Amino acid sequence: MVCLEICLAILGLAVLIYKWSTATHNAFDGRGVYFEKPRPFFGNMGASILFRTSFQKQLSKLYNRTKQYKIVGLFSFRTPMIQLNDPEIIKKICIKDFDHFPNHPSFIQSNERLLNDMLSMMTDQRWKHMRNTLTPVFTAAKMRSMFALMDDSFGECLEHLSGLSKGSKSGEGIELDMKVLCNKLSNDLIATTAFGLKVNSFETPDNEFYRIGQSLTFSRGSQLFKFMLSIIVPKVFLFFNLKIFNGQKVEYFVRLVVDAMKYREEHNINRPDMIQLLMESKKENENNWTDDEIVAQCFIFFFAAFENNANLICTTSLELLENPDIQQRLYEEVKEIQESLKGGSLTYDAVQKMKYMDMVISESLRKWTLAAATDRLCSKDYTLTDEDGTKLFDFKVGDRVNIPIVGLHWDDQYFPEPRKFDPERFSDERKNDLVPYTYLPFGVGPRNCIGNRYALMQVKGMLYNLLIRYKIERSPKTVKDLWEEARGFNLAPKAGYWMRLVPRKQIN
Template sequence: MALLEIFFGLLAVGFLIYKWGISSFNAFEDRKLPYEKPWPFFGNIASSALQKMSFQRQLSEYYNRNRQHKVVGLFNMRTPMVQINDPEIIKKICVKDFDHFPNHQTFINSKERLLNDMLTVMKDQRWKRMRNTLSPVFTAAKMRNMFTLMNDGFAECLQHLSSQSNSEGFEVDMKVLFNKLSNDVIATTAFGLKVNSFDNPGNEFYEIGQSLVFSRGIQLFKFFLVSLLPTLFNFFKMTIFESSKVEYFVRLVVEAMKYREEHNINRPDMIQLLMEAKKEGEDNWTDDEIVAQCFIFFFAAFENNANLLCTTSFELLHNPEIQERLYEEAKEIQESLKGGSLTYDAVQKMTYMDMVVSESLRKWTLAAATDRYCSKDYTLTDDDGKVLFDFKVGDRVSIPIAGLHRDEKYFPDPQKFDPERFSEERKNELVPYTYLPFGVGPRNCIGNRYALMQVKGMLYNLILQYKIEPSPRTIKDLWASARGFNLTPRSDFWIKLVPRK
């Protein structure tokens, strides 16, 4: 009898959990918004959440099946989202009527240190004041000075490669290589710390940074847990980040600021620029608010910049004629520098490099989607005044960047890697608000200049010294091989580098 009671008790608990797992799935019924039937708990993103495909591919395929609708429902796990498939409506929501959708949705409801002080999490006027504080940090003039620090990272990366080099060429896992580069560049430009992860892969900054990355391991599990069960997560006082690791970053920045003030030291990095912005502004930002901007900088740049280098290298090895043209441009720039180091201004002159990286961002967009949160009721109408959807306060909006970037309506033959799409002659063919690699509107990525100069600078140095070729372990189909929330294949990013004669 007792066993039977336990069985029925477990059955009842399982049923209640299942009902909870689907409790939000009637969100679009009464509002007459088309949507696809979601999976319990995982909504419309089950395949990527369960590591069967990349998030980019999942959203792109969902977009393709539903692009006849300008507005369509999407369940991001249990969260109902209103997906906008039409570029004109994207413009309305993200730019023209921004005051109705000024914030990102809250993915993580946790009160742990630094988390709610990050620019991407800040809301309304607090976000606006911090954005205004940070904007001068990312001007071309400031990036020009910061580029000199990046050059040291490029040189250390190339020195590491030359130690493995032989005339026949050698295999490299580009993800490991570029993770180390990205780590070292962020350490020096954002945290004022000089590390060399190529000579010392066990350095504290690299190991702690690796353990905090969201896209894998325990961090990914915690992210799912806090997204699905925020009340339970907070009840047990769990945290996304280990407090000791957060304290490490806080200590790095606060001690650096104190030391520089006491010794009148000036260095062209993020800490220095934030110190200056803090002095010149009237907002009296706390140390935690300053440190949080370096912290989010780490998350925004670390994985994304490494992935962009990987996907671009992947395309160059599959398109040798594009690689050769890029090499010719790099040679011209090198000759114009007359033996000097690469500069920020020289990077800006590489028009074909810009076309190649732009096309890589189109085909392999780093952010599969961006989002907005409705803060004021908003009636969406078409050009004829017909009501398309009534947004209510609390509605979450999804902009399917990966879907738009691979829509043949906007980018003919989207599977083809074609940098000419971004040539001066063809740029005017781009439909506004269909190419959104760094987001859109006032909430777009503030660090796009930083990301681009790092990627272009490294590619310039790499391609001058090596031909990028396939190795026996190079994947054939990245779209099919990539898993989860970034574009890293399970078999890694193996390529072959052959020294140029």
């Protein structure tokens, strides 16, 4: 009898959980929008959530199945979203009628320190004021002064590779996981440019900044689990007062920035990094930003730059080893730049002169887009109409919008032979043929990525230094097909980005 009661209780609980998991599945009923039937808990994204495929691949396939519709319904976990498959509609929503969709949806409900002070989490006027504060930080002039700090970290990375080369047999080169190398480089660059801290993760891989920073990224382990839990069951997350970030580790970053600002003010120290630029912007801006709001903008670098910038170097390096003719042409360009510097260090202005480098990076961002999608939240009721005035859809306050960047980037209607790595798509002769709002590597409109100059500067600087000294070749461990082998939300093969770096002869 007791067993029967237990079984009935378990069955009743299972039924309740199932009903809860499917309670939002009628969200599009009567709204005249096509959608694919979602699964309980995971919606339309189960394969990537369960690490059976990558989010990029799953979203691209969904886009291809539904692209005949200008807008479609999509379920991310239990959350219904309106996906925009048409570039003209993307333009309307994100630019022309931005005032109806000014914010990102808040998937995370948590009151923990720094989280809601990040630019990407801010809304309305508060976001606008912070964006205006930060915009001068990322101008070309500011990036130019910051590049010297990056150059020091590039040098330490190359010194590390040189040491590995000496330990290898002559002519064999270095076999390494490029992701491990680039994570250390990305860490050191963020430390010096965003936090005013000088670290060398190649000499001291267990340094505190690297160790704590790694533990706070969303791409793996318990951090990813807590992040997903906050999305799936936000009320439970809040009820038990759970935290995405470890409070002590957050406090480490707060103290790092606050103490640095205080010390610089007391000793009149000026250093061309993000802390300094934020201090200057704070003085010039009428908004009285708190220390936490300033720290949060440095803190977000770990989520916007740490993984993404490292991955971009890796995916580009992978394409260069797969396309030796492209690698050779790029090498010839960086060699010309090196000769024009006449023994001097690489500069921001020299980076900007590398046109073929820009084409290669642009195509890498097209094929291996790091942000598979971006989103918006409807803040005012909005009727979407076609060019001839025909009503397409009525958006309601609270509707969440999804923009499938990866779907557009892999659409052969806009990019013929999308799996082919072709930098010529972005040549002066052909780039004007691109359909507007189909290439969105850094998002679109006023809510686009503010740090795109920073990201491109880092990746181009590292590839320049790498190609001057090494030829990138396949190793026995190199991934055979990244599109098929990548899993989850982080575009990376499970075994890593293994490749071989072969020292070039006659280096000046």
